[in-house]
Amino acid sequence: MEVCGGQTHAIVRFGIDELLPDGLSLVHGPGCPVCVTPVEYVDKAIEIAGRPGVVLCSFGDMLRVPGSAGDLLAAKSRGADVRVVYSPADAVAIARAEPEREVVFFAVGFETTAPANAMAAVLARREGLGNFSMLVSHVLVPPGMRAILEAPGNRIDGFLAAGHVCTVMGFEEYEPIAASYRVPVVVTGFEPVDILEGVYWCVRQLEAGRAEVENQYARAVRREGNRAAMATMREVFRVVPRRWRGIGDIADSGLGLAEAYAGFDAERRFGPVLLEAEAAGECISGAVLRGERRPTDCPAFGTRCTPEHPLGVTMVSSEGACAAYYRYRGAAAVAGGRR
Ligand code: SF4
Numbered sequence: 001m002e003v004c005g006g007q008t009h010a011i012v013r014f015g016i017d018e019l020l021p022d023g024l025s026l027v028h029g030p031g032c033p034v035c036v037t038p039v040e041y042v043d044k045a046i047e048i049a050g051r052p053g054v055v056l057c058s059f060g061d062m063l064r065v066p067g068s069a070g071d072l073l074a075a076k077s078r079g080a081d082v083r084v085v086y087s088p089a090d091a092v093a094i095a096r097a098e099p100e101r102e103v104v105f106f107a108v109g110f111e112t113t114a115p116a117n118a119m120a121a122v123l124a125r126r127e128g129l130g131n132f133s134m135l136v137s138h139v140l141v142p143p144g145m146r147a148i149l150e151a152p153g154n155r156i157d158g159f160l161a162a163g164h165v166c167t168v169m170g171f172e173e174y175e176p177i178a179a180s181y182r183v184p185v186v187v188t189g190f191e192p193v194d195i196l197e198g199v200y201w202c203v204r205q206l207e208a209g210r211a212e213v214e215n216q217y218a219r220a221v222r223r224e225g226n227r228a229a230m231a232t233m234r235e236v237f238r239v240v241p242r243r244w245r246g247i248g249d250i251a252d253s254g255l256g257l258a259e260a261y262a263g264f265d266a267e268r269r270f271g272p273v274l275l276e277a278e279a280a281g282e283c284i285s286g287a288v289l290r291g292e293r294r295p296t297d298c299p300a301f302g303t304r305c306t307p308e309h310p311l312g313v314t315m316v317s318s319e320g321a322c323a324a325y326y327r328y329r330g331a332a333a334v335a336g337g338r339r
Helices: 005-013 039-049 072-077 088-097 114-127 141-150 163-169 172-181 192-208 227-236 259-264 266-270 285-289 321-336
Strands: 002-004 028-031 054-058 082-084 102-109 132-139 159-162 185-188 213-215 237-244 248-257
Touching (some): 002 005, 002 141, 002 163, 005 028, 005 159, 005 192, 005 321, 028 141, 039 072, 039 102, 039 132, 039 266, 054 072, 054 088, 072 082, 088 102, 088 132, 102 114, 114 132, 114 227, 114 259, 132 237, 132 259, 141 159, 141 172, 159 163, 159 192, 163 185, 163 227, 172 185, 172 213, 185 192, 227 237, 227 259, 248 259, 259 266, 285 321
Parallel strands (some): 002 028, 002 159, 054 082, 054 102, 159 185, 185 213
Antiparallel strands (some): 132 248, 237 248
16 A cells, blocks of 8 residues: 555556556555545634634645535635635734734644644744634544554555655654554655555565565655654644544544644634534545545546546545546546556
8 A cells, every 4th residue: 555645646647556467456545634634624614714804724735625515715705715825834924914814724734744834833822923823634644554454354465655754754653563563664755666666675575574664765764754843743733533534533643732832723713623424425535545445446436526526535636546547547547447
């Protein structure tokens, strides 16, 4: 399983999965943070954005993620002040420039984006910005990998770990996973040759009966990670339980604001996100995120569900597996169920 949606895109784009011999298949993992953000967080962001005097800031890829009744783009078209930012610091700058407005940053992502989001809170506290807060739905990769390995019917023999997450976090925390579940974990980059080498190293371990962590992405990743980034994350965030859309509740798999930064928590300021049971529907993106099904297994793929008219998050997000299949295989995938 390649954990990261960016790796899935490289695999599908360059046809790497089609080059592999029989008996070796790549399973696409849940590493698209937009895809696993629970629908209730999207609903909460829309509700907050609709309040008078609020500026809701988000990265652009969250704007088309469907909530239970529309998305942030639709809220913006109704007049809500929803602004796309390219850095969390941009949201802090808006709060600084517009002190009469409540500025809320929708903080979503894996460990990769957590340090920059944490820095936004540090900046806001340093400057005493009382009109800045964050709606936080961060997720952590290792608990997600454990949940996949412990799921009934798990068939994952090895992982390509996400290189950019490990650039921040290092890979020490993957070593107990490799040892206790007896699965190779290869920290892997994003170029086609990185992925091919990651697959090769994984297979080499399996054939030798080894289950270790190896670092294919050594040009960017150190075992201990980026200590300064991790220290900022630990100052601002605490580990919390988190629901992953399509996967379910996973203990200790998310980040929420630590008590020292609780004053910047949008859920304290605007009310908590109330999670409900996920409704079953035509979309099988949950099974896609769990690696149980492929986009081409979905009867709606490329017909009723396209990037222009997405039915589920894995088609909305630029990192989603359905979007990757549609973008790079398009009509051929629809017609032939091509994998
Ligand atoms: S093709 Fe669309 S409906 Fe089918 S699983 Fe993907 S996102 Fe869901």
